[in-house]
Amino acid sequence: MDFKLKGKKAFISGSTSGIGLETARILLNEGMTVYVNGRSEKTVKKAVEYLKNEIKGSDVKGIVADFLKQAQVKNLLNSLKDVDILINNVGVYSSTSFFNTPKKTWYDQFQVNVMSGVILTKHFLEGMIARNWGRVIFISSECVYLAPTDLISYSSTKAALHSLSRGIAQLSKGSNVTSNVVVPGSTLSDGAKNYLEIKSKLENVTKNQVEKNFFKDERKTSLTQRFASTSEVAATIAYLCSHHSSSSNGSVVRVDGGSSLGTF
Ligand SMILES: NC(=O)c1ccc[n+]([C@@H]2O[C@H](COP(=O)([O-])OP(=O)(O)OC[C@H]3O[C@@H](n4cnc5c(N)ncnc54)[C@H](OP(=O)(O)O)[C@@H]3O)[C@@H](O)[C@H]2O)c1
Incomplete structure (x- = not known):
């Protein structure tokens, strides 16, 4: 299937590993220019080298x-004026009881998980609509529906993010700009791999058993x-980036292995 993305430009927040890196x-395999992002020179450089090695001749840059x-956010906005595709992927969490979660954790998680998307979308959306x-x-995450008590x-x-995306979709009315949400379930990113590794050693059982x-x-x-594998989730994100998804706007697409209960 031709995604018709050749020559287009994407920025993916928090993409030095996991779902963002695979996306x-x-x-890049579709011939796009892709900007990957992370907090340190070291991880960003490593991701860029990995991608250049995976897809020879690819146009990948790091911020x-x-x-x-x-x-740092200001520098990012100054260095990148427009993109065709913005993937608000960065997301941090900490597993703590509600009563022991400090206010700072709440503020930091809203800053990284929500405000990054607000700031980036505000920066890039007008250009997309003009073009x-x-x-x-x-x-997003299956946690929207499950709301585990430690998360x-x-x-x-x-x-x-769901209201944010829906509101942005409404701003795009009548144009070929879309805003959609992808809801991954538990996905085998580096964090999940570490969890399986550590638990399997601690409990002296196989990683398969820990997963079960x-x-x-x-x-x-x-x-x-x-x-889910990161490629299962990334394939859905890539589809939503493509021309084939042009009639999906303001929608929520689940890639959660069916974990979010309910028919709707
Ligand atoms: N994995 C899952 O099971 C799962 C399930 C549901 C939803 N999700 C969501 O899917 C998205 C990707 O998750 P993932 O598990 O693939 O991620 P991940 O492998 O944990 O990667 C996190 C990425 O975010 C970057 N990052 C962290 N804090 C940052 C900050 N303050 N500023 C800029 N970059 C930052 C990291 O970069 P550096 O380390 O280089 O700084 C890294 O590239 C997240 O939004 C997550 O909430 C994941």
């Missing part, structure tokens, strides 16, 4: 910017009862 790989640091083509994609702050930030237990105890509602 960058797919979009270091920590969304908790205003001056009459663009894609804004927000990466209430994270789940709240992700829920905010996780879904039996922590993600009972999952229908697939396994982690």
Whole structure:
């Protein structure tokens, strides 16, 4: 399937690993220019080298910017004036009880998970509308629906993205710009791999068993009862970037293995 993305430009926040990195790989393979982002020179350089090696001759660039640091965000906005595709992927969480979650954690998670998307979209959206083509994609989480009690702050930030995306879709009315949400379920990114590794050593069981237990105890509602691969999630993001998704605007697409209960 030709995604017709050749020559287009994308920025993916928080993309030195996991879902963002895999999305960058797919979009570069389509002949796009892709800007990857992370907090340090080291991780950004490593991601750029990895992608250049994976897709020879690809046009990949790195931008270091920590969304908790205003001056770095300002530099990012100054260095990148327009893109055709904005993927608001960066997302941080901490597993803590509601009663023990400090105010700073709430503010930081809203700053990184929500405000990064607000600031970036505000910066790029007008250009997309003026050129009459663009894609804004927000990466949410199954936690919006599950709201695990140890992830209430994270789940709240992700829920905010749904209204943000819908509002932006309304601003795009009558144009070929779209704004959509992708809802991943538990996905085998580096964090999940570490979790399996550590738990398997601690409990002296195989990683397969740890995964089975996780879904039996922590993600009972999952229908697939396994982690999704980053490429399963990234393929859906890439589809929403493509021309083939042109009639989806203001929508929410789940890639959660069926964990978010309900028919609607
Ligand atoms: N993995 C899952 O199971 C899962 C499930 C549902 C939803 N999601 C969502 O999917 C998205 C991607 O998750 P992932 O698991 O693939 O991510 P990940 O592998 O944990 O990668 C996190 C990325 O975010 C960057 N980052 C972290 N804090 C940042 C900050 N303050 N400023 C700029 N960049 C920052 C990291 O870059 P550096 O380390 O280089 O700074 C890294 O590139 C997130 O929004 C997450 O909430 C993930």
